[in-house]
Amino acid sequence: MGSSSTEVSTIVKNWREHPPASYSLKIHSFSQFENSSSSSDDKYQSRLFSSGRYKWYVLIVYPKGNEKDNGSGFISMYVEIDSKSLMVFTPPTEVFAEIRFFIYNKKENKYFTIQDVEVKRFNALKTVWGLEQILPCHCEFGVDVIVAPPLTYWEILSFTEKYSDPKFSCAIKNFSQFKENVYTPNSFSMAGKKWVLMVYPKGDSRADGKCLSIFLYLDDCDKPKDDEKIFVQANFRVLDPLGSNHFQHKFEKWYTEQNTAWGWPLFLSLAELQKSYLDKQDTLKVEIEFKVVSATKYSPII
Template identity: 75%
Template sequence: MGSSSTEVSTIVKNWREHPPASYSLKIHSFSQFENSSSSSDDKYQSRLFSSGRYKCKSLMVFTPPTEVFAEIRFFIYNKKENKYFTIQDVEVKRFNALKTVWGLQQILPCDTFSNPENGYIFEGGQCEFGVDVIVSLPLTNWEVLSYTEKFSNSKFSWAIKNFSELKENVLTSKSFSMAGKKWFLKLYPKGDSRADGKFLSIFLCLDDCDKPKDDEKISVQANFRVLDKRGSNHFQCQFNFWYNEQQLGGGWFEFLSLPELPKVYLDKEDALKVEIEFKAVSATKYSPII
């Protein structure tokens, strides 16, 4: 079976009441203009005009060797419609030292333009052309989001001894480093108040020294575990949380039923072993915010 492809045109034609914003060239006698331009290769170059930080003449950019990307829209005024006929190649044009001129070879048929009945030539030979040059400024604001997925040691383990005899309402582990940031675990052995004292509550917290900046976010994907004393049936939950300036801790108020702990998860020394295994931690590089 054969295949066919249709070339999609990037040329857009339209009508607009608003005049060109970058430059307008009005000619009061087109017939005289034709005669005078015949001695200059049938073309006329306008005076210099500015678009953005760049100087242009017609559509020649005189600021080499830098590269400039711009959208270009051409105008021809039509007195009969009292509007501007516009034509544009919607592809952004790349100006540089090797290519300083961009344009369109065909805008209107000459017969259509020169016939006064069509409205492009009016009041004894007047006509008007224009152009909008919309310069794309260099990229200055950006951010790059990446993930650390390989760690020299992806696990942090915490053994809490004499768990059944604990009097504290909240415990905090020692801090540890992962993906270039400091973390610690926070555990409520009698359950957080929001868990009605029936569940073990546990959270992964980001140290204040690594507190995200305004509008910055840090994603953590990990597995939380309470280790089975027999080493075969660990309790595990997948963790996926975005940290920000206001949210420095993520986890569960109702992580594991407290009545289940003595039966399965406390070893002979009455110790509870908690573990977190990191899968991915995000980092963001960004341009300075002004």
């Protein structure tokens, strides 16, 4: 097996009544067990067993201690993963596992457990982990191999910051005579989502007829799912028809299942709008310039 030296970190020792869950090795005559190990490199290797989709040799016991690992005078115990298990996957995998050794104490009728709290990494270069100094002679040994399962639930949050055309604009003609409560241009696409702009020329119920109201909705087909969030950073503008002195509000909001619309009930006073932002044809132009929109990829939902 070669050297199986391990740098021991914090060792936790406990007593418990419940036997090991992964594998148990009982020896009826420990003296004969010691003698028999002399013909097998001073060790005993158990049969293969399964844990976490992998095959293991549990236990590898040195009844007289592993001299190569400074274990003389003690019982040394190790766990070895079957290297063939690692080659089932492409590329060869790594396995992270917690290892807890058991030694049965007949007098106490309990199991003495020894565990290195550091999770061990098994791979093609390191297939064996264990403890070189366990205890003097006993006759029942066991082990729990708790394999860390593969990553199942995850999410990846990304942000789109560059667009071929980051702006959406609309024009409300004959603004001063506009009779409808709300102006809604066709939905538009940005960053893989459909959006709806809603402009209230005389303001919504909170504006009391004195301010322009503007809101940005996610289209029904792209409403966030449960626990999903979509971040939007943008600039909302009422354009200056005579130059570049546009009226602007910066926008940074998270859209969720509960909040699919954000905006301003009091975006711009109608008095100021009438004074500076209507062109000669009584047209108001509104623009959104998107800066950032987030996207999230999820693993399968529970």
